[in-house]
Amino acid sequence: MDGVTLLSDYKPYPYEIEKISLVFQLAPEATKVRATLAMTPRDGVADLHLDGEDLKLLGVALNGAPLAAEAYTLTTTGLTIAASALPEGAFELQTEVEIAPAKNTALEGLYMSNGMYCTQCEAEGFRKITFYPDRPDVMTRFHVRIESDLPVLLSNGNPVGQGAGFAEWDDPWPKPAYLFALVAGDLRATSGSFTTASGRKVDLNIWVRPGDEDRCDFALASLQRSMKWDEEAYGREYDLDLFNIVAVDDFNMGAMENKGLNIFNSKLVLASPETATDTDYERIEAVIAHEYFHNWTGNRITCRDWFQLCLKEGLTVYRDQSFTRDVRLGALKRIDDVAMLRARQFREDAGPLAHPPRPSSYREINNFYTATVYEKGAEVVGMLATLLGAEGYRKALDLYFERHDGQACTIEDWIKVFEDASGRDLGQFKLWYTQAGTPHLSVSEQFENGTYTLTFEQVTAPTPGEPEKPPRHIPTAVGLLGQNGDEVVPTQVLEMTKGRQSFTFTGLAAKPVPSILRGFSAPVVLERDTTPAEQAFLLAHDTDPFNRWEAGRNLARDTLMAMAQGATPAPDYLEAVGQMLADDAATPGFRAACLRLPGEDEIAAALAKKDVVPDPDAIRAARRGLMATLAQRHEAALVGAYEGSAVPGPYSPDAAPAGKRALRLAALALLSTLDQGRRASALYAEATNMTESIGALGLLVAQGAGQAELTAFAARWGADPLVMDKWRSVQAMLSPPETAVEVVTAIAESGAFEWKNPNRFRSLLGGFAANHAGFHRADGAGYALFADWLIKLDPLNPQTAARMSTAFETWRRYDATRQTHAKAALERIAGTQGLSRDLSEMVGRLLG
Ligand code: 0A1
Numbered sequence: 001m002d003g004v005t006l007l008s009d010y011k012p013y014p015y016e017i018e019k020i021s022l023v024f025q026l027a028p029e030a031t032k033v034r035a036t037l038a039m040t041p042r043d044g045v046a047d048l049h050l051d052g053e054d055l056k057l058l059g060v061a062l063n064g065a066p067l068a069a070e071a072y073t074l075t076t077t078g079l080t081i082a083a084s085a086l087p088e089g090a091f092e093l094q095t096e097v098e099i100a101p102a103k104n105t106a107l108e109g110l111y112m113s114n115g116m117y118c119t120q121c122e123a124e125g126f127r128k129i130t131f132y133p134d135r136p137d138v139m140t141r142f143h144v145r146i147e148s149d150l151p152v153l154l155s156n157g158n159p160v161g162q163g164a165g166f167a168e169w170d171d172p173w174p175k176p177a178y179l180f181a182l183v184a185g186d187l188r189a190t191s192g193s194f195t196t197a198s199g200r201k202v203d204l205n206i207w208v209r210p211g212d213e214d215r216c217d218f219a220l221a222s223l224q225r226s227m228k229w230d231e232e233a234y235g236r237e238y239d240l241d242l243f244n245i246v247a248v249d250d251f252n253m254g255a256m257e258n259k260g261l262n263i264f265n266s267k268l269v270l271a272s273p274e275t276a277t278d279t280d281y282e283r284i285e286a287v288i289a290h291e292y293f294h295n296w297t298g299n300r301i302t303c304r305d306w307f308q309l310c311l312k313e314g315l316t317v318y319r320d321q322s323f324t325r326d327v328r329l330g331a332l333k334r335i336d337d338v339a340m341l342r343a344r345q346f347r348e349d350a351g352p353l354a355h356p357p358r359p360s361s362y363r364e365i366n367n368f369y370t371a372t373v374y375e376k377g378a379e380v381v382g383m384l385a386t387l388l389g390a391e392g393y394r395k396a397l398d399l400y401f402e403r404h405d406g407q408a409c410t411i412e413d414w415i416k417v418f419e420d421a422s423g424r425d426l427g428q429f430k431l432w433y434t435q436a437g438t439p440h441l442s443v444s445e446q447f448e449n450g451t452y453t454l455t456f457e458q459v460t461a462p463t464p465g466e467p468e469k470p471p472r473h474i475p476t477a478v479g480l481l482g483q484n485g486d487e488v489v490p491t492q493v494l495e496m497t498k499g500r501q502s503f504t505f506t507g508l509a510a511k512p513v514p515s516i517l518r519g520f521s522a523p524v525v526l527e528r529d530t531t532p533a534e535q536a537f538l539l540a541h542d543t544d545p546f547n548r549w550e551a552g553r554n555l556a557r558d559t560l561m562a563m564a565q566g567a568t569p570a571p572d573y574l575e576a577v578g579q580m581l582a583d584d585a586a587t588p589g590f591r592a593a594c595l596r597l598p599g600e601d602e603i604a605a606a607l608a609k610k611d612v613v614p615d616p617d618a619i620r621a622a623r624r625g626l627m628a629t630l631a632q633r634h635e636a637a638l639v640g641a642y643e644g645s646a647v648p649g650p651y652s653p654d655a656a657p658a659g660k661r662a663l664r665l666a667a668l669a670l671l672s673t674l675d676q677g678r679r680a681s682a683l684y685a686e687a688t689n690m691t692e693s694i695g696a697l698g699l700l701v702a703q704g705a706g707q708a709e710l711t712a713f714a715a716r717w718g719a720d721p722l723v724m725d726k727w728r729s730v731q732a733m734l735s736p737p738e739t740a741v742e743v744v745t746a747i748a749e750s751g752a753f754e755w756k757n758p759n760r761f762r763s764l765l766g767g768f769a770a771n772h773a774g775f776h777r778a779d780g781a782g783y784a785l786f787a788d789w790l791i792k793l794d795p796l797n798p799q800t801a802a803r804m805s806t807a808f809e810t811w812r813r814y815d816a817t818r819q820t821h822a823k824a825a826l827e828r829i830a831g832t833q834g835l836s837r838d839l840s841e842m843v844g845r846l847l848g
């Protein structure tokens with residue numbers, strides 16, 4: 001197929017590169033890049049292909065002599081030198097090119113952001129900087145010289161020379177080109193250090209633009225915590241004397257793990273109590289950790305090709321999730337992660353974009369930085385840890401680092417490590433990597449003469465290109481509770497390998513209440529005929545915190561599904577919420593998580609799964625109706641929770657005060673349905689931190705109110721784009737559906753909206769895509785507005801346009817009228833002249 005890359009086509013690169021030396025003469029419109037490669041053929045002389053895109057070639061030389069024009073061919077994708085023009089053994093190849101960073105709006109390769117130069121090379125951005133085999137299995141040592149008058153000039157590794165107008169850097173660790181980075185600008189550092197377990201002192205710097213220095217302390221402390229945790233949990237030390245992080249304002253993703261020089265979206269570095277929410281703090285710490293952890297899982301051991309992306313991403317997400325659990329949130333972390341997994345990955349798996357964690361073909365690799373590769377990839381690692389146990393997992397990881405350090409690996413290498421460390425056959429388990437779709441696990445139970453039997457049946461619906469789904473190896477953690485809430489059988493892991501399988505527990509005095517899939521031990525949909533009374537019992541008594549939350553979640557979801565179809569709320573649920581609220585033994589953070597109702601999209605997905613066509617307006621009405629009912633029923637307790645969880649004194653982002661604020665806001669969300677926003681207005685007026693300011697503002701906006709507060713907010717924060725992103729996103733996401741399109745249009749068309757910046761674009765359009773009833777408005781105005789903006793962004797920044805198009809991934813769930821409008825919007829995008837490869841691949845799959 002044209003333009004498709006296949007896993008099965010993999011071939012090693014025919015040349016070894018000992019070293020690359022790069023010289024950059026920086027200029028916004030005409031940067032010169034000279035690259036000198038020391039190369040050796042692996043298996044005899046072959047045609048030599050170097051990737052290159054949008055490069056103006058100034059010259060090619062072989063062993064110091066200019067290469068004749070007949071010796072090479074230049075195309076839009078690269079430079080090929082004929083084998084006949086190359087010597088038998090080692091040689092030196094030099095190219096010189098010119099590029100224009102100031103014109104690079106796609107933010108891939110070398111570009112400019114707010115006056116500074118920076119790079120983004122993953123996945124295939126290095127080819128926009130120089131001619132090179134831009135693939136992760138080609139690893140070499142980089143020496144970099146930067147020539148520029150800007151005060152701070154950074155690259156990977158160690159500084160080895162510096163003078164007026166230049167700096168030189170050398171990275172001793174061989175790496176693939178996607179980990180190359182360069183930064184140049186007027187930057188200020190917040191500095192610190194970390195002493196490794198073996199006593200080496202590492203200098204740490206967080207580099208930001210002048211004026212932002214006072215928002216870096218938390219990022220620095222997060223980095224120090226991450227370095228310590230990786231030593232303790234994985235025995236991994238940092239391997240250079242210097243670690244730099246740079247914050248940039250224009251960035252397509254969250255951050256990037258370039259060796260020794262991580263580059264971050266500024267929203268994931270900068271934090272102060274007045275400008276960042278508790279969630280921002282938590283995300284900053286998690287992403288700093290994630291990028292740092294890549295130093296071992298990604299950089300020291302990298303991927304053979306981009307099909308193996310989840311090798312580094314799934315593992316590194318698993319590691320950062322474990323870190324946040326250990327240093328910050330405890331059991332609450334699993335609850336948050338699963339809620340996110342369901343909202344994003346289950347949604348992906350159930351629609352036209354479904355793909356395995358390790359796909360086998362792609363057109364544009366940038367379209368595969370997905371929830372499936374990242375979050376499901378992490379779940380698969382988590383299942384391996386569950387199957388092997390903590391010690392077995394650590395043993396396997398030790399073997400992985402020992403065996404594969406310095407290599408570019410595959411999922412096969414990874415599985416083999418687990419097999420060798422445990423002596424187990426993981427052949428069937430591997431299906432998790434190679435198959436798409438979320439298994440549905442239905443359970444039935446039987447009790448007779450003291451023997452309790454659980455029978456599981458697994459079914460995975462077909463996904464695009466995969467009609468048949470053989471059974472998977474599913475670790476199911478189960479515990480049994482007695483009628484008084486005591487645990488009669490502690491957690492054990494049942495390993496399901498067949499389509500249908502029973503497990504028995506003997507010697508029980510009475511029929512137990514099962515707690516199944518504890519800790520969400522596998523990324524499946526559990527289906528079980530159970531009563532609201534039993535769910536309420538589990539919400540009150542389960543000793544597994546995840547399943548305790550899950551029971552409440554199930555009750556809430558079932559109640560909302562019924563209400564969206566005209567029923568009234570189930571009394572068991574209303575009762576159970578009251579009990580949970582009164583449970584002082586549960587932490588405020590946990591109670592907050594239990595009070596938060598499933599989102600409208602989650603309810604729509606649950607209805608669609610039951611073959612009910614979801615009506616976005618009815619779902620919204622049901623959700624707001626249930627909030628009001630809960631508020632009426634438990635007003636006194638909610639007022640108690642609201643008032644009792646105020647956090648006095650100076651702000652701290654720690655988990656305990658953040659949990660209290662979360663409970664306070666969750667209670668306020670319900671109370672706001674009764675008091676016309678009186679309390680939210682008061683909180684907005686007195687709040688001294690962004691968590692409460694923006695929380696209160698959002699509640700007002702959701703009621704179609706808050707005009708005065710929105711104006712005041714803009715007056716205070718108008719000059720701070722990161723804070724104004726919150727102002728935009730709150731309005732786009734929470735405005736009532738009748739006005740959301742108009743609100744978004746007004747903000748978009750005000751001259752102040754800098755839509756070319758990905759954070760600005762995402763704040764408004766991404767917020768709007770999360771406004772379920774607004775985006776899915778019956779007259780199609782939401783879809784049309786969204787399509788207009790994707791079409792506008794695509795020529796400048798295809799990667800972000802393509803990523804945002806996932807807003808449409810659920811369009812086939814809805815009624816015929818909505819489908820017609822959504823399809824028309826997608827077809828309008830597809831028919832746009834000159835559409836990027838990124839967006840056309842996405843729209844093609846969405847229309848599928
Ligand atoms: N590897 C980074 C994410 C990342 C991926 C692609 C990018 O540009 C196309 C940028 C960043 C991570 O996992 O954090």
Ligand code: ZN
Pocket residue numbers: 290294312313316
């Ligand atoms: Zn990553």
